[in-house]
Amino acid sequence: MLTSRDEADLASRWGWVVLRGVVAILFGVLAFARPGAMSLGLVMLFAAYAFVGGIAAIIAAAQRSRTGANWGMLMVDGILGVAAAIVAVLWPATAVLAFVWVLAAWAVATGAMEIASAINLRKVIEHEWALGLAGLVTLAFGVLMFLRPVIGGLAVVWWLGAYAVVFGALMLALGFRLRSFAHGHTRSQLPTGGVPHYG
8 A cells, every 4th residue: 555655655656767768878879970979988988877877876765764664675776876986986987897797797786776675566556667667677787798898999888878868768757657646646635626625
């Protein structure tokens, strides 16, 4: 059964999810549009993306902890994102192989977290598939990077771009589904006529 705490959590999270999706899609489109330029600064761009996503997850986890909702997995996901960004910056941009290993480890860990979060989300929203599918895509991307670490910089850009576009689209679908569910559930609890009664 959906509690008021769950409702508040859904209402507060959908905007972050949509923002993450938009950023991922923009990153993917840029990778396809200018792959040569992207390969030169790919490490810094990935680091920025992972850092922003990690900070957003940590903030969301802190907000959830204040409401008493489950927050541990989200906090770990955020810490992993920030750690991946720091490691990527510390390694030189010319060390493509080192970057691929960092990228692969981040994707596998994040994908596993997203799949676990999707299982928990299904307890609140029935037939929710976007987050689970996003987790599978992220996990598959990480495994692919582990299996093919010795590849050219341009190939990394294309693969990362394709992943970012697919992941971003799934995040948009999830974000708007959360928004629709949260708003629809709130409206369903209003008195007849749609206007809350005070006093």
